[in-house]
Amino acid sequence: MSDSDRPRIVDSEAGGSRIADDGESFRRLVTPEIVCDFRAAQVSISRIPEGFVLDPAAGSGGQLAAYGKRLGKSCVGVELSPRRAVHCANSLSTLGGDIDTLAICGDGLDSEGVMSIVREKMRDVKISMLHVDPARPLDAQNHSISEMEPPLRPLLEAWSDYLESGELGVSLLLDLSPRLAPKQRMEVEAIVRELFPGVNLTWEWLSRGGGRVDRLTVHTGGLAQEDGGVRCVRLHRDGSFDALSGKAGDYHAEWVDIDPVVGExxxxxxxxxxxxxxxxxxxxxxxxxxxxxxxxxxxxxxxxxxxxxxxxxxxxxxxxxxxxxxxxxxxxxxxxxxxxxxxxxxxxxxxxxxxxxxxxxxxxxxxxxxxxxxxxxxxxxxxxxxxxxxxxxxxxxxxxxx
Ligand SMILES: C[S@@+](CC[C@H](N)C(=O)[O-])C[C@H]1O[C@@H](n2cnc3c(N)ncnc32)[C@H](O)[C@@H]1O
Missing domain, CATH: 3.30.2130 (VC0802-like)
Known part of the structure; x- marks a missing residue:
């Protein structure tokens, strides 16, 4: 590995570039603030182990900063693109000085390289939870899940030994494409179950009311529901939400081919x-x-x-x-x-x-x-x-x- 490939710490820039300056392709990747805040609030009431929050594909760092702010936990973001890594550093710099933060430019798969920086620079060296929102091809259904960037299996393999396993197992939040086909969802689930046997796992479908699924996430360990299962969430504009939960697949009512009649x-x-x-x-x-x-x-x-x-x-x-x-x-x-x-x-x-x-x-x-x-x-x-x-x-x- 050449020196330029090694993970390195990135500093924030005073008056640094804004996401709006970075073109449509980056803006499309950035998680909306209302979703970041909702997730951080969700995590704040769950039981996750001690340690820092890791985002090994941090992008703008907006989600990571929302966790830091809400949970008061240290945060480490890794981002391959040098320019985005600066965005990440800028986002983390908005957290108070009591919270240790690191923005690292490098490959999120390089757990050893990242952890050697963490050991040198941070007080907290345990990983409480891993959040990952991999980049994915636009027509996700026609691509293999190994085309996520970073790819899920190697990523989870790279970090599996470093993640703290609390009483409920490792806490992962995988932010996937809502367009994943059922077969792809099964593949994701199989990877998680193989690498973290016995861990509780919940799928969450999130809507912001625009007539489509906005986010599809997998939650494990302290972030999952006790009975695993599935949850769907309707996130309202003011940040409040409603949820339904249950077991998927235990209801087989057919779709019936009838029209309603007047009065129904x-x-x-x-x-x-x-x-x-x-x-x-x-x-x-x-x-x-x-x-x-x-x-x-x-x-x-x-x-x-x-x-x-x-x-x-x-x-x-x-x-x-x-x-x-x-x-x-x-x-x-x-x-x-x-x-x-x-x-x-x-x-x-x-x-x-x-x-x-x-x-x-x-x-x-x-x-x-x-x-x-x-x-x-x-x-x-x-x-x-x-x-x-x-x-x-x-x-x-x-x-x-x-
Ligand atoms: C969907 S974006 C994350 C967006 C982020 N949640 C946000 O709100 O800004 C995925 C990011 O992963 C980065 N990435 C892709 N492969 C990576 C790798 N191997 N290591 C680190 N980052 C990677 C991409 O550059 C991109 O910024």
Whole structure:
């Protein structure tokens, strides 16, 4: 190994470069602050061993700094790119002087090299938890998990002997691509179980409410749920969150190929529920265990027919972007030509506003919304929404329930 490849400490730069200066590709990699803070809060109430937090692919260091701030633990970030390593140093420099921090430019797989710096520079030489958010190809489903950078297996092998194993086993938080296919998820799980036999493991699916899964993480040891299992989280804008948890795969209700009828209650469900396999937890959280019909399995807009309105304070509400009573079926798919008759239907149903929740050409979306709003503008009524019929080729106009 040449000297330039050896891990080296990086100092922060006064008035150092901002992430915004580093181009789209880096900004895309940076974990949003609200997610960093949520994770740090989650870790703060879990049981992890003594020691420092290690992020061997630290990027901007934002997540690591959030841990340092919340947990008061020492932090070590390793980053291959010299420029990003400076960002990491800058982020860590925002922590108070009582917290030992190290930003290292080098290969996160080089555990020996990193640990020799740690032994020389830090008071704390035990690793409490490892957080890793590897870079991954954009179309993650078509790549092998060994294409993560750094690759997961060699990374965990490199650090396995250095990680403290508390009473609950090693604490890992692996921040993976939400687009991983089921087979890839099984491969990840197999690696973790092989390297850390018997450790508790929880998969967490996180949504910020934008109609997609935002993050998919594996938590082990003190960071996992006691019964392992699966959890899905809806993180709200103010940093608060709701969670559903359960065992994936213990619910085999079929997706049924039926459309709702007028009067039934149709719900759009957050995709984290269906993708995590927690449909049963959703039903229970809605107080309707076994009484929900799952009618449309989609990545963006899964749909269910509920047995009754969602109780005001039920957990499943946070995982239901919108639900309402079906008022009318409208043939065809949404287009500009049908807006007059759609508005007439809305008025008949007592609706003064209709949210578009069905498929719509993005180029036409604003035009359609504005036109519909202007036709309905003067009417008095309630809120409604329009969704595609699960079977396609028609739409359902629904009255929103509170
Ligand atoms: C997804 S980013 C991490 C982003 C980070 N969570 C943040 O919020 O900024 C992954 C990072 O791993 C770095 N990386 C890739 N291979 C690495 C390796 N072998 N050792 C250290 N860092 C590596 C990349 O340069 C990239 O900055």
């Amino acid at each position: 209650i149709l719900a759009l469900v957050d995709p984290v529920v269906t993708q995590s396999g927690l449909r049963m937890a959703y039903e229970k959280g809605a107080g309707q265990g076994g009484r929900v019909k799952w009618v449309h399995d989609s990545d963006r807009r899964p749909m269910a027919i509920l047995d009754e309105e969602l109780p005001i304070n039920c957990t499943s509400r946070a995982f239901t972007p919108i639900h309402g009573r079906v008022e009318e079926r409208i043939e065809g798919s949404l287009n500009l030509m049908m807006l007059d008759s759609l508005a007439a239907s809305a008025m008949r149903c007592g609706l003064s506003k209709v949210q578009i929740r069905c498929a719509c050409d993005p180029k036409m979306h604003t035009k359609i919304v504005n036109r519909l709003d202007s036709i309905l503008g003067e009417t008095e009524g309630e809120g409604g929404f329009l969704v595609d019929a699960p079977g396609g080729n028609s739409l359902f106009l629904c009255k929103k329930l509170p």
